[in-house]
Amino acid sequence: MADNEFIYSYTTSQYGTGSYIFKSSDNAVSWQLIKQYDDVIGETLLVDENYISFIRPSNPDNAADNMIFSESTDGGETWQDITEIDAQILSPFNNNQQISVNEIFSSNFSDLRYSNDKGQTWQTITIPAGYELWDYQFIDDQTGYITLQDFSIPKTTFFKTENRGVTWEEIISFTGEDSFPGYNFKVTSGNKLVIYPSQNTGMLYLYENNSITEKPFDFYTAKFQIINETTFILVNNDFELFISYDNGDNWVQRFFINTDYVIPEIYVESEESIFLWKYNYIEQLKNYYPDPPDVIKGEISVQVGQSYTYDVPLNLFTYLEWDATDGLITANINNNAVRATVRWLSPGNHYVRARYVNDCGPSEYAELQVNVAPLNIDNDNFLITTTSETCLETNNGIINISADQSYNYTATINGQTFNFNTELTIEDLAPGNYELCITVPPTTFQQCYIVVIESADSLTGRIESRSSDAVEITIETGTPPFKIYKNNQLLQVTDAQSIIVNANEGDQFNVVSKNACEGELNMIYSGDGISVFPNATTGNAKLMSSYSLKGKTLMIYTVEGRLVQTRRITTINEIDIDISNEMSGVYFLRIGNNTNDVIKLIKL
Incomplete structure (x- = not known):
């Protein structure tokens, strides 16, 4: 069966009023009747994926007659009667264990038998003499464990066989008060014995690798099952179901069951797949108004706007109706939802209510008063931080919100x-x-803020000649640290916004920031106090001079010597250059007729 599916087999024992098998596909929230036998007593033996097996008397008026073995391979949709079995060997009143589709063990607490053909033939398993059989469990058709009692001492002894009873090995025994009226046990797939007191509180024993570990055990245990090597599940005599994930060190309650004071059996496939069945008598089931739930369990001191779960006992043959004063309920209404989630809408004293409903009508409501406290959120509850765009036009800004107090918050931004x-x-x-x-x-409650996501920086600045053997590099915007390269060799890494470095005529300088996407600054040093940047350029550049150029003529030539621009300089020592309309390549800038004032400019 699926992980969220359960089987609940409900079989009556007095007056033969009926046997019922229920199925849940939503983690035991709602239940569907998949099989009903009127006027019989029965027992579910095995649930494995879609396989379910069931035994019932062939004569409903006499449970001592032969038993009919029935099975379903489609989750209870259709059933087939396989064979009749002697009720003295296999009956709902025996200790039965079906380990596979064909293999069944059965004990009437004196004899232990095995069948590999669904009960058509049986062989007796020999047990050590001088004891009374108390409990048993087989892992497969060969490997099994038994508990034997000697009530005269008293003494409880555990044995193991690996050849279906041909030989038995004594494992451990208990004597004195702790051994009576006896310990029951379960075995994990890894052959670890989990031994627990069956009639009172005491100690939980874990026997593994020839050593035993004791743990305090405060439950009056009715039923106990294994989920995996470290996870166990039990029902106590208050009909509460608990689970432990740590070898029995700690236990948490999962849900609880209205059993009309009769303990259910448990079959466990996994933590999500728990199958329950019980014996109980309900007289004239369809002809009475149900009693209200005995109790509603859940938080009674809560916060407004928060969600909390509330539980009532499982009551078969009814469905549940939930109600809450000024609370928003989430539950599978009309489908026996034993758990509801309530989100409280306003502060004050409110109630959550539940009632059972059957074909005759509803019960009275059971009520639980709940004190809903108002919101009390501090003014400095929220810490809001931002991360700006890392590169231009990447649109990757980030807003982080951290709240000291936990609530069901909703943040709204840009709709x-x-x-x-x-x-x-x-x-x-x-x-x-x-x-x-x-x-x-x-x-x-509402708090609003204006949050700013900054645009990414681009690397801007200038590289200027300061003398015949030095340049000054000035950074205006960009993310430090900055790497300065001279002739493609790393010169230094700095956080400074302005530095002066030595230069020789023809040296090429490049500056990049921490983020490569911010671009770079570059120039070729001419050695005569004149520089141009950026160099290379996609079209626009600035020519800088340490002396006045006003009145001189600027001429721009291609590498082939063709004049592409000429103009008279009207500024003193800074000239804007635009070659965006020219072809990519190398250009030469000449100032006046002085052939020494020539600078190379690269157009990308």
């Missing part, structure tokens, strides 16, 4: 909503101003 409890990250934001509002629906 988008985000739900969170304590932490939220909103990514892929373009540069700009954002209005961020945080609410706690359905309350009226």
